[in-house]
Amino acid sequence: MDGAAVSLETAAAKAARLLETAQLPVIAGLGTDVAGTRAAIRLAEKLRGAYDHLASDVLLRDIDVMRQAGRMVTTANDVRLRADCLLFIGPKLSEAWPDLAERLDLSARPRLAAEKAPRKIFWLGPGRGEAAALGATEIAASPAALPLAVAALRAAVLDRKTRSDGSSAQKLKDLAAALKAAHFGAVVWSAESLDRLTIEMIGGLVFDLNQKTRCSNLPLVSGLNAYGVVQTSGWMTGFPPRTGFGRGYPEHDTWRFDAMRMIEAGEADAALWISSYATEAPKWKRQVPLIALAQPQTRLPYAPQVRIDVGAPGRDHDAIEYSRDIATFTLAKATRASNAPQVAEVVALIDAKLAKGSEAC
Amino acid sequence: MLIRLAGGRVVDPANKRDGVGDIWIRGDRIVAPPQGETPDAVYDVSGKIVMAGAIDIHSHIAGGNVNTARLLLPENHRAHRPRPAATPLSTAGWSTFETGCRYAAMGFTTVIEPAVAAHHALHAHLELADIPIIDKGILTVLGDDDFLLSLLRDGASKAAVADYAGSMLAASKGLGIKSINPGGSVAFQNNARTFDLDDVVPTYGVTSRKIFESLQQAVIDLGIPHPLHLHINNLGVPGNVDTALRTIAASGDRPLHLAHLQFYSYGKEGKRGFSSAAARLAEAVNSAPKPLSIDVGQVMFRQTVTVSLDVVRQFDGSKLAKPRKSVIYDGETNGAGVVPFLYKSDNFFNAVQWACGLELFLLVNDPTRVFFTTDHPNGAPFTTYPDLFALIMSREARAKWLADLPKEAVEMTTLPSITREYSFGEIATMTRVAPAKLLGLKDRGHLSPGALADVAVYNDDPDRAEMFRFAHLVFKDGDLVVRDGRVTHYRFGRALNVQPGYDAATDRRLARYYDDLYGLSRDMFKVPANAIAPNYAFEEVVCGR
Incomplete structure (x- = not known):
């Protein structure tokens, strides 16, 4: 005292x-x-x-979007057991959850999936070296460019035109095709490295994908x-x-x-x-x-x-x-x-x- | 402490009693009138109605999905009625604390949360620990997890399924077993958008029917008092009365409880292809073997939110969400959906749903087989119960509503022709005697000497809604907790659970399974009985065949 x-x-x-x-x-x-x-x-x-x-700054960024727009959401174990296509979005996810790759068992095929093919793994806008460490296909985007890249991906999923340039536009189209072909896709992100509009855009992307196939969000919540x-x-x-x-x-x-x-x-x-x-x-x-x-x-x-x-x-x-x-x-x-x-x-x-x-x- | 409730009209159908008399309480029990003893307290309840505390068998009051609904809809609980600051957090709208207070104020003393995914049981118990006054319990949801589906695929014995169910109940501290659109969550993960009784769960080759029949048998084999609590396929779909009828037929003469049957009482008549088939369904219930019971899941006209582990239904329903935001969840043992919904009296479909529920209440003859629920909050919040009591007790109250509903909707139902009015005895049977019996709670639901002293005293107000909204007095375990509809102080009730015997080798097998599949100890998923909260106690409900 x-x-x-x-x-x-x-x-x-x-x-x-x-x-x-x-x-x-x-x-x-x-x-x-x-x-x-x-x-x-x-x-x-x-x-x-x-x-x-x-x-709270991070928690409420996430919750604010959820309570405004709703969300589809899944768990790490569900991704581990069922996801055949994973998309990581944004940098520093490995910092937000250091043993994530192990929890998701990324190197293994999804045990409970209908078709046990090797997983397809993409990373849009990773930090330096993050994608390679997970064996993910990298689609580069700086934090500043990430919101537009996610928007372009959503447009590609809906077969709409975008103004993004050649090589990245093609990569996003390929990614959109992979997500649409997935049986159970998962989009992995953290509110620590994204702003509200990007989180909402990701939520919209997942809702859109579920018109034809299955996909869900795995937000990495604070520990x-x-x-x-x-x-x-x-x-x-x-x-x-x-x-x-x-x-x-x-x-x-x-x-x-x-x-x-x-x-x-x-x-x-x-x-x-x-x-x-x-x-x-x-x-x-x-x-x-x-x-x-x-x-x-x-x-x-x-x-x-x-x-x-x-x-x-x-x-x-x-x-x-x-x-x-x-x-x-x-x-x-x-x-x-x-x-x-x-x-x-x-x-x-x-x-x-x-x-x-x-x-x- | 010896208490005398003097001169009330005692409505205690378990003892065929309906007349003026006294009820005596000593400690936490009802006692016979003692000879030559002076009570420590006498309450003059002349002119009032005295019943056992009410029991709600199906109300979503706790758990991860209920909490998601709270967080999704801050706008729904901004309005509240400030109360005196006597009881912590009782002013918090739609909180666990308010849940306990408002149930108690209506004379309810035991409430069951009927849908807890096995892996989320600790969360549900943590919330129940913060619900004051009432006793509570959970039903553990099984039917969509890989371990069970693999057993069924591999043709495992009945005993193996029962052992698995016993082990899951022990790990989750449940009072019984629920199954929800069995297999539907796995089907949804494999991109199915509908799932029927004889549809096959992808990759397992097992039908929904097979899952429900296996769990129904497991409940019987384990000697659990509460029959399998089944949420059947095709909830909310026009023409789904056929699904309900096929399920009733499949059940045969084995015990089964069908949840919120109102949502399955729809035909396809009329130019909108949506009509009430409740009369047909009620007839099927009336003529089914006795171990079949149902609860209604009445719809009331107002804003609410639907919370369900039937993810197939919830994903489809999210198109009609109001406000337009939903949470759809894929979990490793169960999906779920939280979808806000606005039931409107000028909406054709909602009006038919409202009438369907009332038809079931009024056309199922035996009040021990039809249970009083709104499937809180799916058909309506439990706070609308008083208005629902008024509707089933008064033809006139129904007529008033019917006059304002869309005529084309009313034409799709038989409700205007029904004259039945529930008596106090039938109300007490439906909300006290029958639920206690259905859940195996021998010392509840009646006022015999030896019974738990859970007692509700109501004013005999001709406005039945007012009467049931604010009980005059409520005793929980002999402790006076409500006076004139206000909670006077908190006490904390017990969590009811069953502990059927099962082969312990199953635990070892499951431990290996979790290690292998999740790379995690199964212990992480178990409810640690002694660590939930200092005021949280369990009470075992005895199993036996």
Whole structure:
């Protein structure tokens, strides 16, 4: 507390005071497992505060397109077992999911496909060396050229004219033909490296392909339970993060409840930062009173009023979290169990120290 | 704690009781009137209707697809009724918390989520853990996964199929088994756009009929109380009454539950090629052997969203999505689709659907065989239940609606000719006695001494919708949780599940199968019973043949 070591109880009580005396506290980071998320959203409601996630920019880019235009979507395991034609779009997918090639079992034929021919693999607009590393046929496109290339591909699928030049136009036509000939195609991309319009165009491309054949999207969602936080937030409030309780019921607004913006604009006057998976620190400059639930090695940008070092889910303690490998929740057993406090415990303790008391449930 | 509910009209058809009297509660159980004891609390419920807590056997309240619907349609739950801040997140529209509160306010104390893909069971249980008050359970969906289809293709024994089903139930902590357009998801992945009872699942050479019959037998062999819960082929297709009739015939005299039959009661008469065949279907149900039951899946006129693992149907239905955005999902054991839908009273097709549902309610004679559902949220959200009670209890209420519907639609149904009105006894049979029996919940659905003290007390309001919307009092496990339609505090119910015995060698075989096919441990897909949430407890429902 203010740099001095105190008991967890004392620290939680101080955190509770700071949060409940604030006009508009915000819970940010939210890098935690399902139990931590449940506790944090309940606390946010009780404080009539707001909550946001550290990966919201990427998460909401993806969700915004989905909730505007709909989507066809599949899982990594379905691609592994059934996809006979894969199209990767955009750079840095190997960074977004390092063991993706292994999960998709790309070198093997699709085990459950009707015709077990070798897979056709394409990569439109990869980063340097990415396509070759996967054995994919590369169709070069710089990030700036990618939106038009995807649009041209969609046009080619629909047999419409485009203005793209000779060699790349032919490559896109060949790619369109391969997708149309596929039994079950998969388009693999990440919202981390694409803008909204490109994501929407890819979604449209997949819908178009399904008029005659089968194809689906495999969006590579953020790891470290980021997508699990979205899901948990969804069932608890109906909305993804960037949701506030100021009026006594949840309201979702991707601009209004952006924690960074709220703090920089002087709207939020206290912050509870949670990052238990990695050593991520808040990026805001304005020094609002800060309570940090963080990994011990985390370097915070300024001295917090209260800092509580927490354990990592799935390492220090068992945790339920979203697994990209199976596209749903799973129990991650502790790999190096320790007594480090869990986010859920600490948040519940802060909750219990609020003057208005804790709910029985 | 000893409680006396004094002087209400007790409607308890399981005990052939319908008259003024008392109900006594001690702890979490109903007890016989004790001699010479003074109750700790007396509630004067004279003039009110006292029933056991209601049970909903089919309502999509939790899981990945329901959550996708929430995230897809933020505009659908922006409006809400702020309540006192007594209960966490009860103001969150369409949240798990609101689900529990609104069910409880209507006097429902047990609700079953009927469609959870085996691999997504943990997600469903996590959501159920955040639904307060009511008890709950899931039906595990089988029928489209490679392991089962391979067993059937290879002519495996009945015992092998039953062992597999038992193992999947144990891994998912389900209360029973559901099958949804069996084989349809695999067919869709192979580019089929329709899938019928005798169509063959590509690459497996197995028909949908074979899958459903095998699972139906597995449920019997495992001694699971709830019969196979079947979502049949061709949902929503004009003329699909034939599919329903063929399925009923295929079932023979073995137990089977057919889900949301309203969506299969369509003929092809009239100049639009769409008519009600509900009367024919109801007759088939009436004359079928007794172990056949159905639920209705009533359509009500309003905005909703359809959430279904019948991906063949949902992909086709996405053309009519309103608003125009759908999520269509291909998963390794099941597809799914989330398609928003607006049912309008001035739409010919929707009006016929509405009438079909009511015809089924009113023409199936035995209220122990027809179950009260809207297939929430597919036909309508469960929050419309009070209005639906009013419709089946009042010919006049129906006539008012019929007067406003398109005449050509009304002509395609028999509804105007039906005079039947449900009594309180029949309502209690349909929503209490029969569901408890269908799910094997021996201590629910009735008010005998020893029964669980799940009790709903209603005002005898001539406006039946108002009556059932806000119960006067609701007790869950003997705890008063609702007063005048408002939840007073949270408590958390139990998750009902079955644990039939099966050959443990199946677990080893499945473990090897997952290692080989996915390169992942099967443990990753299992529901870890003790890690879901601190307030989440399971209750075993006993199996036996």
